[in-house]
Amino acid sequence: MENENKQVKIKVEDLNLVFGSRRDEALKLTEQGMSKAEVLDKTGCTVAVNNANYSIYEGEVFVVMGLSGSGKSTMLRCFNRLINPTSGHIYIDENDIMVLDEKSLREMRRNKMTMVFQNFGLLPHRTVSSNVAFGMEIMGRDENERLEKAYKTIKQVGLQGYEEMMTGELSGGMQQRVGLARALATDPEVLLMDEAFSALDPLIRTQMQEELLELQKKVQKTIVFITHDLDEALKLGDRIAIMKDGVIVQIGTPEDILMEPANDYVKAFVENVDRSTIVTAGSVMFRNPPHVDIERHGPNFTLRLMRETGKDVLPVLDKNDHFLGFVVDNDVAEAKKKNKRSVEDVVIKDVPMVADTTPVADILPFYLEYSLPVAVVDDEKNLIGLVSHSAVIAEMIGKEEEEVIQIKEGGTHE
C-alpha cells in the first residue's frame, strides 16, 4: 500500500536458524520442503527459523506472533546476534550485520538496538537509576551525564520517585518500566521487545500497552514486538507477522490478518478475538452500491432500480457524487402516486455517516434506533459504500452474513 514511501529499516533475507549439530543436513532437508517435525526426527536438529524474508520499516511497530516454540524469540535474537543465524542476512540500514566483528557488533548493540525482555533481566544488586544507566555505563559515559539521562528516561516511563530504589523492591509492572527505560536510555533506533508484557497481570499489561503507544508517538522508534497474544498484536502492531514452526506464514496489517487469514493456523488465532474493535467499516461495507442520482433519476427509475437490485432502500447522491441520504420504497411509491418528477422530497437526510476506518463496534450503537444502512463516506462526503445491519451483526457474532439474514428473517416469520 503506502509501503513504497517508507524507509526500510531492517531487511531480513533468507534467514535460517537451526539448533543442533547436523545443521547443513537439516537445512537441506528444509529446503526440500520437509517439516520441522520431520527434520527433527531425521537429524535431531530443531529448525527454529525457516527461510524468513521480510522488511521492517522505519518508525513502525512490527509484531511477531505465534505459538510457543514457533521461533519468535530465536528470530528476534538474530537481530542483535545474541544468537547467530545458520544462514541468511539481516540488513540494518542496509548494512549486513552478519559480517560484523565482535567490536562492531558491540557498537551496534550499544548505539543502535536495545532489547526489553520478558523476565526483565534487571541487575538486582543495583538501583533503578543505575540499571537504566547501564547501557551508558557500558559505553563509558561519565557518571553525571549517565544519571541525568537516566532520570529523564525514568520520568518518561512514569517512575519518578523510584530512582534510588533497588529493582528487587518493585512490582512486576514497575520492573518492566525499568526494563523499558533501560532500553530507551541509550536512544536506540530499534527497540526489540520479547514478550515484554507477558509476565504482567492483565490490567497492568493493558496500561503498559497504552503507554507504549503513547510513548511511541513521541519517540518514533522502530519496534519489533513479540507476543503470543493476538489482542496485544492487534493493538500495538502496524503490521503483524505470524510464525508457525519457524515459518512466517503471513505478514499484514491487523486488518489483513483478521479479514483474510492466510490459513487455518492464522484463523485459529483470529477466532478468539473481539473483532468488532479491530474490524472497520471499510472492510465489512458493500462497495459501490447501486444508487439514485438526484438530478437524473425520478421515482419511476428509482422503483425500477429497487426491483432490479432487490433493495428496498437506496442511497441518493447529488451530481458531484456527494451523499445526500436514503430513499425507502414506500416513500418513493407515494411520490410516484403524486406524480412527482424527483425523489428530492422523500430523501431521508438526517442519517449517520462514518469513515471507512471507523471500527464496527462504533457503528453498532446507531442500529439501536435506526434501521437503515450506515453510509461510509470519504473526506469529501463521496459515498464509498454501505454497511448493513446484518453485516455488523455477522461481524460481532462471527457468523456469515447470509446466516444472520436467515436468522433475522426466520425470526420475523414467527
Place this chain on the structure above:
Amino acid sequence: MIDIKLGEYVEQAIDWLSVNAAGFFNGITVGIDGIVDSLEYILMLPHPFLMMVIIAIIAYLIMGKGKGYFSKAGLKAGGGMALFVIIGLFVLYGMGFWEETMQTFALVIASALLAIVIGIPVGIYASRSDSLDSVIRPILDFMQTMPPFVYLIPAILFFSVGNVPGVVATVVFSLPPAVRLTNLGIRGVQKDVVEASRSFGCTDRQLLYKVQIPLAMPTILAGVNQVIMLALSMVVIASMVGAGGLGQSVYKGILKADMALGFEAGLGIVVVAIILDRLSQAAGKSRK
C-alpha cells in the same frame, strides 16, 4: 604377579622436581615466609589488650553492618560478637597462649588468602569453559579426598620444615571450595540477566565485573568462608611439619600426653574458629 609401583613413580617425580626446580621452590619459600612473618609481626605489634579491642571493633563493624551500628539490632549482633572476642582472647591471653594464637591467625589468614587468590581466578576461568571445568573437577575431588597428611610429605621435600610446608599443605587442602563455589556462583547467575547485559554491548570483562561477580558474590563468599574453615582444620596437621601456633601446642600435648596443654590449646583453636567463621560469614551476608 602384577606389581604397579605408582607410589614409586610419584616419589621419583617429586625427587626429580625437588632437585631440578629448587630455585622455584626457594622463591615460594621466601614469599610465603615473608607473608606469614609480616602478618605475625603486625598482629604482635600492638599490646595484646589493644589488639583485643581492635579485633573486637572489627567484629562489631562487620557483624553490625547493614543493620545500623547504633540501632538495637546492630548493637545486638555486633555487641555480642565483640564481647565474645574480648572474653575469648582474654582467656587465651591469661593461659599464656597469646603468641600462639596470633601465629595461628597469621597462618590461617595467609593460607586462606593464598587459596583465595589462586582459587577465585581459577573458578572464574572454569565457569567460562566447560572443558576446563571438566578437567578441574576431578582434580579438586582428588585434592579434597586425599587425606591431608599425604600433602605433608612432598611439602617437606620441597620446602623442608617450618611454616612454609604447613602453609603449602593447607593451601592445597583448602583451595577446592574457592574454585568450586566461584565456578558455581558465576554459572548460577541468572541467564536472562547475563543475556540482557550482553544485549547492551557488554564486553566479556564488563560482564564479569559488573554483572557476574557482583551477583555471584554471596556464593563466592560462602566459598571463602569454607576455605577459612578448612585452613583452620589443618593447623594441627600442619604443625607436624613444624608450623607454629596453637596447632603446635596441641601437637605437643599429644606427644607428651599432656591433657591440660592439649585442652587449653584446643580451646584456643575453637575460639579462633568461631571468630573467623562468624566474621567471614557475616561479611558475606551483609553484602546483599
